[in-house]
Amino acid sequence: MTVNEKMVGSINVRxxxxxxxGEVSFSMARRHWDSGMCTEALVAVIEAGRHEPWLxxxxxxxxxxxxxxxxxxxxxGMERDRDFRSSRxxxxxxxxxxxxxxxxxx
Numbered sequence: 001m002t003v004n005e006k007m008v009g010s011i012n013v014r015x016x017x018x019x020x021x022g023e024v025s026f027s028m029a030r031r032h033w034d035s036g037m038c039t040e041a042l043v044a045v046i047e048a049g050r051h052e053p054w055l056x057x058x059x060x061x062x063x064x065x066x067x068x069x070x071x072x073x074x075x076x077g078m079e080r081d082r083d084f085r086s087s088r089x090x091x092x093x094x095x096x097x098x099x100x101x102x103x104x105x106x
Contacts, residue, residue, distance in 0.1 A: 008032045011041045013049070013058070021057040022049065026072070033068060042076040049104045059101040061086075073100040 009028035016022065024045060028038050049055050062069040064083060074080075078100040086095040 003032065009037060009041070011038070011045055013045055015055070017054060020054055021059060022055060024058050024060040026060075026069075038072045039075045042072060042078075046076060046078075046102055046104070052104075056105050057101055057103055059099055061097045061099045063090075064096045064098045070098060070100070076102075078102045 009026065009032060011024065011026040013022040013024050024042065026038050026042060028035075046058060049058055058078070060069075060073060060078070062073075064070075070080070079102065080098050081101050082099045084097055084099070086097045088095045088097075
């Protein structure tokens, strides 16, 4: 994602063809939060995924405290389908995560 030809964010999909799903990741420079760019990019990735016949599902996990990321996923049509305690830690404590998914074959 760029503003005035400067990179301010990114979105990526890691594909697992054997499982027919993709894991989405995105990030945005703090000064561009609330600009709608992440939501717009995620919607574009979801729409592109709908044209891949073998791709059935996209998902993303996030720290449950990351409300901004959760809002982006919800605005893009993803639904929270499970909460879990991650193997990742922050400050010596396990991170509580939320997983969001969207089916591409409806």
